[in-house]
Amino acid sequence: MNKTIIITGASSGIGKATAESLISTGANLVLASRKIEKIQKFAEKYPDSVLLHKTDVTKKDDVDALVEAAKQRFGSVDVLINNAGLGSFRELQMADTNEWDTMIDTNIKGVLYCFNAVLPHMITQEKGHIINIASVAAHDVFPNAVVYCATKHAVLAISKGIRLEFQDKIKVTTISPGAVNTGFLENTLSTEEDKEERREYFKEGLTPDVIAQNIRFAIEQPDEVAISEIIVRPQR
Ligand SMILES: NC(=O)c1ccc[n+]([C@@H]2O[C@H](COP(=O)([O-])OP(=O)(O)OC[C@H]3O[C@@H](n4cnc5c(N)ncnc54)[C@H](OP(=O)(O)O)[C@@H]3O)[C@@H](O)[C@H]2O)c1
Known part of the structure; x- marks a missing residue:
């Protein structure tokens, strides 16, 4: 596959599994996250x-520099995978508004900054593919995760x-x-007690490879085919 693909949040979980899957397609990969040293060996x-x-998606300058570096190195950006994200589990009444800011800055503004940075290039080349990693929390609202769901x-x-x-x-x-292990x-901003309550649930979740396969499936479609939505849950 002769494509250049940016993956945000590439240092662990779904982002890392996606990089490991896509490398065998022959694509050029631009891997972005704050703790980039975690995937140094792979690179x-x-x-x-x-x-x-090294990119913090909450910082517009970082994101602009990321896209510029991708273009300089590989000449184009064909696919942007907006994967960086994080959550917290806490009742609304126990609000920590700093957590809200972090989730909003990362999960919403991060996606918008990355989109904004690739847009002029994709318009010029009259082609591009944006893959946004949402969640079942985009389709439903769960108590104790209301702001993440939002x-x-x-x-x-x-x-x-x-x-x-x-x-x-x-x-x-x-x-x-749905839940992915x-x-x-x-990495959620939750308390140890909140995490402990959910450990079993996530442990029994999908492997990140399953999500990577779905991302790859969407990318490998012919130009005239667009996969708009995929919802993938563990069969429990
Ligand atoms: N796991 C699940 O059950 C599940 C379910 C539905 C949706 N999702 C979504 O899937 C995506 C990936 O999550 P994951 O499950 O793979 O969790 P993960 O293992 O915690 O990975 C999250 C990634 O996001 C990156 N990240 C966080 N804040 C960032 C920032 N400000 N700038 C750049 N990168 C940042 C982290 O890298 P650094 O710390 O190195 O920056 C890390 O690579 C998220 O959007 C999450 O909401 C996960």
Whole structure:
């Protein structure tokens, strides 16, 4: 596959599994996250086709520099996978508004900044594919995760909006996983007690490879085929 693909949140979980799957397609990968050293070893195995870029998606300058670096190195950006994200499990009454800010900045503004940075390039090349990792929390609302659900509802709304405004040029795929056994739970902003309550639930979730396969499926479609929505849950 002769494509250049940016993956945000590539340092663990779904992002890392997606990089590991896509590398065998022959794509050029631009892997972005804050703790980029976590995938240094992987990148070193593929010096010609992997570029690492330390990026905080909540910082617009970082995101603009990421897209610029991708274009400089590989000449184009064909696919953007907006995967970076995080959550928290807490009752609304126990609000920590800093957590709300972090979720909104990462899950919503991060997606918008990345979209904004690739847009001019995708318009010029009259082609592009944006894959947004939402969640079943984009389709439903769960108690103790209301703000996370709101951010993922926003991701779904943004995806639909991009599809409507750019349907002749840009493909948009929203992938909404149920529980996936990644670093997600440990990386949530929740308390140890809240995490402990949910450990079993996430442990029995999908492997990140399953989500990677679905992402790859969407990318490998012919130009004239767009996969708009995928919801994938563990069969419990
Ligand atoms: N696991 C699940 O059950 C599940 C279910 C539905 C949807 N999702 C969604 O799937 C996506 C990936 O999550 P995961 O399950 O793979 O969890 P994960 O293992 O915790 O991975 C999250 C990734 O996001 C990155 N990230 C967080 N904040 C960032 C920031 N400000 N800038 C750049 N990167 C940032 C992290 O990298 P750094 O810390 O290195 O920056 C990490 O690579 C998220 O959007 C999540 O909401 C997960």
